[in-house]
Amino acid sequence: MQNSPIRFASRMAQLPPYLFGTINQIKMQKRWEGLDVIDLGMGNPIDPTPEPVIEKLCDVVKDPKSHRYPVAAGFKNLRREIARSYEKDYGVHLDEDAEVIGTIGSKEGISHMSLALIGPGDTVIVPTPAFPIHIYASIIAGGNVIGIPLETSSESLLRRISDICESLYPRPKVLMLNYPHNPTSTVTEPELFREVVVLAKKYQFMVIHDFAYAKITFDGYTAPSFLQAPSAIDVGVEFGSFSKSYNMAGWRMGYCVGNRQMIQGLAKVKGYYDYGIFSAIQIAGIVALRHCDEDISRQVAIYQQRRDLLCRGLQRMGWPVAKPKGGMFVWVKIPEPYDRMGSMQFAVEMMKRANVAVAPGIGFGQEGEGYLRLALVENENRIRQALRQIKRALADIDPDAPQAK
Ligand SMILES: Cc1ncc(COP(=O)(O)O)c(C=O)c1O
Structure with missing residues (x-):
């Protein structure tokens, strides 16, 4: 105009x-x-959303203390509960103070993590088709994205990642994964994550695994956590969400677990941008994790x-x-x-x-x-x-x- x-x-x-x-x-x-x-x-x-979660929210919201700015990284009790759920579900031990952070949904977390890791000149590999934020979080951060076809075979996906790492200079900085996958619903096995960690160490890239559909699995299949792969915590993080498992999409609550430096980076960016999840929602989230498996x-x-x-x-x-x-x-x-x-x-x-x-x-x-x-x-x-x-x-x-x- x-x-x-x-x-x-x-x-x-x-x-x-x-x-x-x-x-x-x-x-x-x-x-x-x-x-x-x-x-x-x-x-x-x-x-x-499960009834006990709603009830807890209604109780806590009456307490004026819950109306103040919350703890940006998430209450210690929430972080501890997330760490416990990883121990219980995946046998993964996490330090709740350094390897767990609450996010205002996983989409917020992925976006701000990308700001912490990616800038002009940096490249991110994303299997495609992809959930838009997996691509555009890096674009907004000023980086480049290389899409590779989300292959049904792990071998060809790994080969493509290696080929890009061999041919690109500077080498890719981040690999963005998502299983169970949106939009294709492709699932994976632990072997893929083990091989990804080997490549991440060899070619020195970081891994972000979006695990939003962690618990939505069928026919006896269970989705593996990226952090179950040996040494995964040295190279990457995993994002989880309350939106799908507990029907809490509008509540805006998720988390990031894994590599402590990457989490420190996310915490730093979030420290500037936001004040974390509303306190009453954090407390209700603890109830979800503790009591709502059924x-x-x-x-x-x-x-x-x-x-x-x-x-x-x-x-x-x-x-x-x-x-x-x-x-x-x-x-x-x-x-x-x-x-x-x-x-x-x-x-x-x-x-x-x-x-x-x-x-x-x-x-x-x-x-x-x-x-x-x-x-x-x-x-x-x-x-x-x-x-x-x-x-x-x-x-x-x-x-x-x-x-x-
Ligand atoms: C793969 C994936 N990641 C993240 C999200 C967003 O999750 P949240 O509500 O925790 O931000 C979605 C939502 O559809 C999704 O499909």
């Missing part, structure tokens, strides 16, 4: 519109018009049933879909001939014609093109309804029509 003092920083030009922008706009408009939109778009849990199991059973229902329904429609072993999403290739439309246009058509919101694969990078991500965040009746509406809408779509292109 002419004659306006409003000018953004150059980094803003590197940020494409956020993934859900277009889809959310249509969704809001439809809801405003009173239409029922079935939302399989965002991984935003619909089920309630709530997680119940929630996982619900996700597993939704997954089975959704995958079965898609398969009956002839869509090629594999059941994920973890995470909250079904990642599915758009079948022919609709793939010609591109995932964004396909998602828009689903929204307009079927009243079903889905996430287009292109929102997770070019490698996601041709795919959709469906979040397991509607109940079974509404998933059935969504499948019926999608089927009906497909019959009306001409993938070669100009508006569908």
Whole structure:
């Protein structure tokens, strides 16, 4: 605009519109018009936070002491409980004072950790397609990102990492991992983490593992912690989240555990930017960690049933879909001939014609093109309804029509 003092920083030009922008706009408009939109778009849990956690929050919030600025790194009791949960779940011993820090959700933690580690001239390796912040935290921090295909085979992923380390100077500084993975729900085995640590030591890069879906696993599969790999703590950290395990997405609570220098860096940045998690939420979080294992199991059973229902329904429609072993999403290739439309246009058509919101694969990078991500965040009746509406809408779509292109 002419004659306006409003000018953004150059980094803003590197940020494409956020993934859900277009889809959310249509969704809001439809809801405003009173239409029922079935939302399989965002991984935003619909089920309630466990009752004891809510009760604790309500108690603590009455105490004016909880209204003050909290302890930025997290109360010692919260950090101790996080350390205990790592000992119990993964056999990993952590020093609660130096190797654990609370974050305002893992997304905040990853963003600020990236500011602590990455700057101009630094390179981060990210398997793609990727959850946007895994790429853009480094871009915002001024760094470069090299995307490598998230291979189903660990060997080829490791080979690609080695190849980049051998060919790039200066060498990559950070490797960003995420298992169970968003958006593809790919899971991994401890062996991959062991090999990653070997490479991290050989090529001197740090590792950030986003473990947001740590507990959301199916069919008897358990997700390994990065920190279970020998010496992992020498090279990296792991981010955890209360959002998915305890349906606490809106509460904004997560944590970072692992390498003490990296955690010190994060604490330093956070010291400037924020005051940590609201005290009452920290205390309620302790209750979640201490008393709510069974709530997680119940929630996982619900996700597993939704997954089975959704995958079965898609398969009956002839869509090629594999059941994920973890995470909250079904990642599915758009079948022919609709793939010609591109995932964004396909998602828009689903929204307009079927009243079903889905996430287009292109929102997770070019490698996601041709795919959709469906979040397991509607109940079974509404998933059935969504499948019926999608089927009906497909019959009306001409993938070669100009508006569908
Ligand atoms: C892989 C991954 N990491 C982090 C987050 C954000 O978690 P939090 O709510 O703890 O910030 C999400 C949310 O969808 C996610 O999918």
